[in-house]
Amino acid sequence: MPRTVYLNGEYLPESEAKVSIFDRGFLFADAIYEVTAVVDGKLLDNDGHVARLARSCGELEMKNPLTAEELVHIQKELVRLNDVKEGGIYLQVTRGSSGDRDFAYPENTEPTVVLFSQSRAVVDSPKAKKGIKVISTPDIRWRRRDIKTTSLLAACMAKQAAIAAGCDDVWLIEDGYVTEGGSSNAYIITQDNVIVTRPLSNDILHGITRASLLKVAKQENLVIEERLFTIEEAYAAKEAFISSASTFVWPVVAIDDKPIGSGSPGPIAMQIRETYIEFALAQAV
Template identity: 70%
Template sequence: MQRIVYINGEYVPESEAKVSIFDRGFLFSDAVYEVTAVLDGKLIDNAGHLARLERSCAELELTLPVSGDQLTEIQRELIKRNGLTEGGIYLQLSRGNAGDRDFAFPENTAPTLVLFSQARALIDCPKAAKGMKVISIPDIRWKRRDIKTVGLLAPCLAKQAALAAGASDAWLIEEGYVTEGSSNNAYIVTEQGKIITRPLSNDILHGITRASLLQLAEDAQLEVEERNFTIEEAYAAKEAFVSSATTFVWPVIEIDGQAIGEGKPGPIAQKLREIYIKVAQAAAV
């Protein structure tokens, strides 16, 4: 049975979904996206993802053709039609079909809105249980990483470099400091138990899961400091972990071949993952 996807107001089998070769998302990566996790057939942190989508659109002068409430209903309909219980919903909005290739923004062009579901295990996940290995590489991305665009070639190269090195992901380094992972926010835990993560700016994605985790950490009376940290600090950390919409929290047990802490998932990462899932499921829509 084919997956049902949404494209510009219609629900169609994925084999029938078509986008013009002149679509600016295809030609220029002139598009933004969001990924919202699904647990028990419900959307996780949906309001945060919709708010970030609206911000990304505003930064790029993109027009959302539907309201946030309508997007929620579209996602729910995809969950229903595809029988999705666990995984995610991918949403992409491009500036649309300009009729021909031209760098300048076209006038009066209807945007292209696409959504589709992806089934995957989010709770019972080997990397969550056993931890993951990462490498560090230079951050070669553009300077507006706070906008969630589909221009993801640099992160793809980073991920591929990690896989080639026998790791799962890469932590990106700029001016001596860790920015984030290829598709996630990065954290370390000091010997004193303090959680360190880079502060929000144009240099990193404003993670929705990140925001929730920092609030949950505060509620659990865990000390958090938002500041830049070096890869050397990460090597010496007691724990390290990453967060994103569909990983929630994954412990990092090795960086550049060096074991982090005891070389196994640490208690703070495990605790935050457990708390986040519990709270997220309770608030899911």
């Protein structure tokens, strides 16, 4: 059965959903997005995604077209219509179409709103069990990475370089320090069992899963340091991992062909993953 998607107030078969060629999301990547994980047919960490969507709209002076209640209703309806047991709901909001191409923000345009579901295994993930290998590469993205825009070409290029090198993902480097993964937040665990991750700023995405993971880690009495760390420090780490809405936690077992720790998923990362899933499911809607 074809997927049912949501476009500007309508639920449609995916083959019938069309957007104007003059839409600013298509012409300028003048658009933002969110991805909410679905497990057992429920939305995980969704309040955070809804709040971040509103923040992104504000930072870009873009009209937020939906209330939180309206958005959650649409997400749940797509879960129901597509019988999504596990996977995610993708949401994209563009500034809309002004009828022609012009760099200046158009006045009085209505945003384009798109949502669709994706069914895939997120809990019983092979990469979570085996871990991932990453390469490091320069971070060439723009300087407002805290806004979750659809301008992802630099990330696509970096991830493709990783695939070409026989790896799974990238860690991005700026001024000698790790910023984040290709589409995730990055963490190391020192030899003294301290979890280190970069502090929030305009240089990284304010991860919703990251925020929940840090709460979980504190509840588990794990020590956390939010500070910059170098790729050399990552090479010497006891463990490393990434987090995102679509991965939860994936251990990093090698960086630039250098094994991290034993070269297999470490116990602390796996503990955090299991505890996070329990935590998120307990609050899922």
